[in-house]
Amino acid sequence: MPEKKTMERARSAKRAGKAPSTQAGAFVNEEIDHVREGKHGVKSAKQAVAIGLSKARRAGVDMKPPARGKTSTATRKKAEKDYEAGHKPASKRAKSASTESKTKRSRTTTAVLKRESGEGASHRAMSKQSHSAASRRSASSRSAAAKKAARTKGAAGRSAAAKKAAHTRAARAHH
Structure with a gap:
C-alpha cells in the first residue's frame, strides 16, 4: 500500500497538469526510498522502477501499459492487470477468494526481496539506469x-x- 504522502504528491502532480509518468514518479521515488531504508532490496535499478510503476498503476495513475514489442509479454500482461486493477470502481474490485494465499504470496515476495541487496537503488545504479533509458529515446x-x-x-x-x-x-x- 503506497504511503499517504506519495498519493498526495501524485495527486498534486495530476492537478498541476503533469504527465502520468511524472505522477508515477512519486511511487518510484517511494520504492527507491524503501530500498535505501533497508525495507527490502532489488536486483537492479530497473526492478525498483518496475515496482514503483506497478504501484502507480494500481493506485489509479493513467500510466498506459507498454506497447507490444517494447517489453516482454509477461511484463506487458502484468502492467495491463495493474492498470485494470487501479481503474475499476471500488465496488467492482475482485474480493480475493482466499486472503490466506494472498498474504502468503505477499510475504514470500517480500522475503525474496529482503534477500536482495540495496545496491540496485544506489545513486550510481539509478544514474546509470536513467542515462541508459534516456539514450533509448x-x-x-x-x-x-x-x-x-x-x-x-x-x-x-x-x-x-x-x-x-x-x-x-x-x-x-x-x-
Whole structure:
C-alpha cells in the first residue's frame, strides 16, 4: 500500500497538469526510498522502477501499459492487470477468494526481496539506469518532454529553477 504522502504528491502532480509518468514518479521515488531504508532490496535499478510503476498503476495513475514489442509479454500482461486493477470502481474490485494465499504470496515476495541487496537503488545504479533509458529515446522526444516540463512548471517553479541554476553555476565557478 503506497504511503499517504506519495498519493498526495501524485495527486498534486495530476492537478498541476503533469504527465502520468511524472505522477508515477512519486511511487518510484517511494520504492527507491524503501530500498535505501533497508525495507527490502532489488536486483537492479530497473526492478525498483518496475515496482514503483506497478504501484502507480494500481493506485489509479493513467500510466498506459507498454506497447507490444517494447517489453516482454509477461511484463506487458502484468502492467495491463495493474492498470485494470487501479481503474475499476471500488465496488467492482475482485474480493480475493482466499486472503490466506494472498498474504502468503505477499510475504514470500517480500522475503525474496529482503534477500536482495540495496545496491540496485544506489545513486550510481539509478544514474546509470536513467542515462541508459534516456539514450533509448530520440532527441526530439527528450526535447518535447523538457518543453512540456517547462510549461507545466509555472512561473514560480521556473523562477526557482533559474535561481538554483545560477547558484549551481556560481558554486562551480569557484572550483
